[in-house]
Amino acid sequence: MSALDTEDGSENRNTAARSETQDFVTMLIADQWFGIPVLGVQEVLGPQNIARVPLAPSEVAGSLNLRGRIATAIELRKKLSLPSREEGQSEMSIVVDRKGELYSLVIDSVGEVLTASPAQYERNPPTLEHAVREISQGIYRLEDKLLVVLDVDRLLNQEQSTMQTAA
Numbered sequence: 001m002s003a004l005d006t007e008d009g010s011e012n013r014n015t016a017a018r019s020e021t022q023d024f025v026t027m028l029i030a031d032q033w034f035g036i037p038v039l040g041v042q043e044v045l046g047p048q049n050i051a052r053v054p055l056a057p058s059e060v061a062g063s064l065n066l067r068g069r070i071a072t073a074i075e076l077r078k079k080l081s082l083p084s085r086e087e088g089q090s091e092m093s094i095v096v097d098r099k100g101e102l103y104s105l106v107i108d109s110v111g112e113v114l115t116a117s118p119a120q121y122e123r124n125p126p127t128l129e130h131a132v133r134e135i136s137q138g139i140y141r142l143e144d145k146l147l148v149v150l151d152v153d154r155l156l157n158q159e160q161s162t163m164q165t166a167a
Contacts, residue, residue: 026111
């Protein structure tokens with residue numbers, strides 16, 4: 001009998017349950033909590049100098065230089081049809097890599113790394129704002145908040161098609 005085996009199988013069930021949880025980097029955007037799977041996050045940045053890109057769609061804040069690599073900055077408030085950030089309100093960025101291209105997702109603030117259980121997961125409710133529903137994988141109902149999980153691939157697919165249409 002191995003260290004993970006017990007007569008009633010309880011250790012095996014606990015190990016299996018832990019392996020089914022998922023870790024998310026949480027972020028706050030307009031008083032709503034969002035999450036991105038932690039393995040998809042390259043880094044977290046404080047306020048950055050973002051160069052505006054002429055003729056880019058409104059949700060493209062511009063581009064920034066990350067140690068010699070150019071990243072496209074996406075303003076998630078605009079992408080999600082949320083009100084603009086108040087004057088002087090701080091911002092942060094979460095950098096993701098998609099097919100070798102860097103994207104900086106501009107948000108209000110970064111929370112913690114959160115481990116969520118599959119029992120807390122639900123599909124997108126119909127009451128979720130359409131713009132949010134289009135780019136989310138689902139939600140996690142937590143004790144004190146609702147965490148909307150962003151689907152970064154869908155978010156960036158929409159962004160790329162918007163940029164190609166503008167070009």
